Amino acid sequence: GTAVVERRCALYGYRAITTPVFEDTALFERTSGAGSDVVQKEMYTFSDRSDRSLTLRPEATAPICRAYVENGLHREPQPAKLFTIASMYRYGAPGKGRYREHWQASVEAIGSDDPSVDAELIQLYDALLGRLGVTKYQLDVNSIGCRECRPAYLEALRAWLEANLGRLDEAAREKAAASPLRVFDNYAAKPEAVRAALDEAPKIGESLCAECVERFAVVQRDLDVAGVRYRLEPTLVRGLDYYSRTTWEFVGPLENENATLSGGGRYDYLVEEIGGPPTPGVGFGAGIERVI
Numbered sequence: 001g002t003a004v005v006e007r008r009c010a011l012y013g014y015r016a017i018t019t020p021v022f023e024d025t026a027l028f029e030r031t032s033g034a035g036s037d038v039v040q041k042e043m044y045t046f047s048d049r050s051d052r053s054l055t056l057r058p059e060a061t062a063p064i065c066r067a068y069v070e071n072g073l074h075r076e077p078q079p080a081k082l083f084t085i086a087s088m089y090r091y092g093a094p095g096k097g098r099y100r101e102h103w104q105a106s107v108e109a110i111g112s113d114d115p116s117v118d119a120e121l122i123q124l125y126d127a128l129l130g131r132l133g134v135t136k137y138q139l140d141v142n143s144i145g146c147r148e149c150r151p152a153y154l155e156a157l158r159a160w161l162e163a164n165l166g167r168l169d170e171a172a173r174e175k176a177a178a179s180p181l182r183v184f185d186n187y188a189a190k191p192e193a194v195r196a197a198l199d200e201a202p203k204i205g206e207s208l209c210a211e212c213v214e215r216f217a218v219v220q221r222d223l224d225v226a227g228v229r230y231r232l233e234p235t236l237v238r239g240l241d242y243y244s245r246t247t248w249e250f251v252g253p254l255e256n257e258n259a260t261l262s263g264g265g266r267y268d269y270l271v272e273e274i275g276g277p278p279t280p281g282v283g284f285g286a287g288i289e290r291v292i
Contacts, residue, residue: 004128004131031061081108081109104286122141139251140230145204160201216245245266249264265282266282
C-alpha cells in the first residue's frame with residue numbers, strides 16, 4: 001500500500017520529507033488546541049533528562065510545518081508540496097480500528113491559498129483509493145470559515161449551547177465548555193437524542209463570509225469537474241484547532257466510530273501559530289492500517 005501512496009504523491013509533484021518521531025510538546029499544544037482530544041487524552045508526553053517536555057508525534061501536519069519554517073522552505077517555489085509516511089502515537093483507549101502506534105500518510109501543500117489545491121488533495125486521495133480497489137466509502141466536505149466570519153458564528157453557537165445544555169450528554173457538555181465548535185466532533189458516534197439536538201444548532205455554513213462561500217464553491221466545482229463524488233456535511237468540523245475553510249473526511253463502511261480513512265483541511269493560520277510568516281496551507285492525514 002505505501003508504494004502506491006509514494007507513486008501517487010510523486011505523480012502529483014509531492015516530495016518526501018522526514019521529521020523526528022518526537023517534538024517539543026508545545027508544538028502540539030499550541031496547534032492542535034487545548035480543548036482537543038489529542039491534547040487532552042491522546043498524547044504520549046514525557047520529560048527527557050534535561051526536563052524538557054517531549055511528545056511522540058500524534059499527527060504529522062504540525063511537525064511538517066515546523067520543518068517548513070525552520071528550513072526556510074518559504075524561499076522556494078510555493079506551494080511546497082510535501083508528504084511523509086510515518087508512525088504516529090496516540091495514547092487514547094485503543095478501540096476497534098485504533099492502534100497506539102499506527103502509520104499515517106500525511107500530504108501537505110504549504111504556501112498557496114488557492115482553493116483548487118484543496119480539491120487537488122481531495123482528488124489525490126480519491127484516486128488513491130481507486131488504485132487500491134477500495135470502492136465502499138463516502139467523502140464528506142464542509143467549510144468552517146475563517147478569522148473574519150467564524151467569531152460571529154461561535155457567538156451564536158455558544159448562545160444556542162447555553163440554552164440547550166440540558167439536551168446534551170456529559171461528553172458534549174464538556175466539549176461545549178472547552179471549545180464550542182467541538183460539540184460536532186465525531187457526530188455519527190453520538191447518542192441519537194444528542195444528534196437530534198445538534199441538528200437544530202446553528203451551522204457554520206449559514207455564517208460564512210462572501211470570500212469563504214466563493215472559495216468553497218471553487219472546491220466543489222473542481223471536484224465536480226474531476227468526477228469526485230462527495231456529500232456536503234454541515235456538522236463536519238475535524239478534531240484539531242488549526243483547520244479553517246475547507247475540511248473533509250473519507251469515511252469507510254466500518255461498523256464502529258473509527259471508520260475515518262482520511263481527514264484533512266485547510267490550515268491558513270498554523271505556520272503563523274508556530275512562529276513563521278503568515279502562510280496558508282492545506283493537507284490531510286490518512287491511516288495506513290485503516291485502508292488495509
